[in-house]
Amino acid sequence: MFSLSALLDFDDITIQCHDNPDADSIASGFALYTFLDAARKKVRLVYSGRSKITKVNLLELLRALSVPLEHVKDLPEAKALVLVDCQYGAGNVTKFPAETIVVIDHHRRETSGFTLEIIRPQLGSCSTLVWDLLKKQDFDFCACPDVSTALYYGLFSDTNNFAELSHPLDKDMRDSLCYDSHVIKKLKNSNLTLTELRIAGTALTRYKNNRDLGYAIFKAEPCDPNILGFISDLALQVNSIDICIVYACIQNGIKLSIRSCSREVMANEFIAFLTEGVGSGGGHIEKAGGFIQQSALDGLKAETEDFLEARAQEYMNAYDVVDAANHALDITGMAKYNKKKIPTNYVMSADIFAEGTPILIRTLEGDAEAIASKDVYLMIGILGEVYPIQAGKFWVSYEAAEDSAPGLDYSYAPTVRNKLTGDSADLLAFAKPCLPLTEVHIRAAVLTRNTKIFTAWNAEGYMSGKPGDFIAVRDDDPQDVYIVRKDIFEKTYKAP
Ligand SMILES: [Mn+2]
Structure with missing residues (x-):
């Protein structure tokens, strides 16, 4: 398993953001830079490519948090080159020679063969990934408000103002960082240039509306992903549009923003279908976002819009409703x-928090709420799904078991949070095995x-x-x- 302590073996480290860096890439690199600098490493934070940053919010991010990001044309061979929010050899990042290549990314795998890597495409941002890695190093986020603010903004902008965020780790980071609200407010309101307003306006006048199937597709000129969320929010206001797909070709891929107010189409499920096998996507029932790798489309020899239309029609035409x-x-x-009598796990909510405490249960499937009480137990399913059950109902259906339940290896171990204090606990630490009484x-x-x-x-x-x-x-x-x-x-x- 990848750990940031592996980077501490190197003295000379360069962190590289992708070309035309976005807030997520900058924030991820900056957090890593701060960690390595504090460990007294010789470290640089760079990006390359033809153009220098011009977006106003990014310039403000660099200025307000004193991010030491350098634009480089050439790079002396570093002992270790760490790529954040991108992959070595991919089309969106300039390739520089290095002895050791490290990749930290949240996009679908495009290249391989690095010395060290961690790639988690389910996460909403690379900032979340770096935050998780730093937490495991006991990094003191409260002592580094600039890093906290940068990571918060990185996730914020990669998930369209948190609207398209779905992974529990993303929510954990959002809920726990102590960020500078003045800086965030300033950044939030430096989001749109007049050029981008024009891009949004143009995109809104050029669309394909499939009235039979009830969706519309909008194409925007290459632009910042946040503009897509802005366009899709507006498009959904139209009375005859219940589902909209807004996309733009950006570096090495297609960025998508989905909105749905149709009961039969959940935006997060729809984006998962659209991007299956060619990218990744997630979000909520009404708002979702995703990314399709250009190389995957090239492999299919498909034009972007034809591909999206074909997938959308395949989705709309082929489901039954019960x-x-x-x-x-x-x-x-x-x-x-x-149903086989296999052991499962349960937790007595009053074992974790005092009776009457409002709690938030966070799992891969989403958040759920309950009140801690002697009468409320939490069942943990074999996929890590958690649901509350009344103690009385539990004891007529289950008995306590001796042997522990198998398969407690989840990609996100469910957590439970005290809603009053924000304290969070690992649910599995309180789990006890039980067996169903009857089949x-x-x-x-x-x-x-x-x-x-x-x-x-x-x-x-x-x-x-x-x-x-x-x-x-x-x-x-x-x-x-x-x-x-x-x-x-x-x-x-x-x-x-
Ligand atoms: Mn990103």
Whole structure:
């Protein structure tokens, strides 16, 4: 596992942002610079490329936080060259010789063969990744308000003002950094130049509106990604547009911003579909954003707009909707299965925080709220999903188990936060194993089409499944219809 302590083996380190650096790249580099400088390393922070920074918010960022970023044409061979928010050899960053190459990035992998690397495409910003790495080095963020402010702004601008942010680590960083609110306010309001206002205006007049399928596609000239969020927010205000895709070709790829007010299309799920296999994307039900690698499109020999349209149509044309709240599912042809009695984990909420404390549970799937009490337990599923259950209901369905539950290896271990103090705890540290008392009987069938299920308990969104996943319904509750991923189904259900 990559750790920043590996960098401390070098004395001469150059940190390189991508060409035409954005706030995220600058912030990531600056935080790393501060860490290495404090460790008394010889360190430089640079970027290259033909053009120097001209964007007003970035110049203000450099000035307000005294970021020692240099623009270079050439670079003497460094012992270690650390690339932030980009990958060595990729099209958006000038290639300089170095003995050791280190890559710290949050984009989809494009190149490989580095000495040291950490690439996490699920994260909303590279700033989040650097923040997480620094935390593991016990970096004192409160003692470095400039670094905190830079990282906060890096995430803010890479996720369209936090609107397109989805990963729990992103939220953890947003919630915990003590940033300078005056600097942030100034940066937030230096976002648009008159040229960018014109780009937004032009993009809004050139669009393709597919009225049958209810979406519109807008193309903007190459611009800062934040402008796309601005355009899509405006476009969604139009009465005949319920879903919009706004994109621009930027360095080595396509940046996308999605908005949806349609009940049947969740923006975060839609962007995941659009970028599957060619990029990455995430966000919320109504707002999401993503990135497609140009090299992936070249590989498919597809023009950007044709590709987006084809994917959008494929998505809109090929899903079934199950309204489980209002209609009974037709179970003819569905086979019987029993849920295996496999150990799982639970946490007594009153073990973590005093009774009556409002708590926020944060998992990969999103945030949930509860009040700590002797009567509220938290169940932890095998994917790290967490849901509250009443103690009474728990004890009629489960018993405490001896052996610990397997598979507690999550990409984000669920955390629980005291909403009053902001203190946060690792939920797994309080987990105890339990076993279901009886087998649950269900009927299930393999999905042959993309399917969305609207359930009685979630008015906001839907559960979605792909061909190969299972649709299931409990024998004792015909309204309890849900989707189980293929790999999970095989682990948790068996034929009677
Ligand atoms: Mn970034």
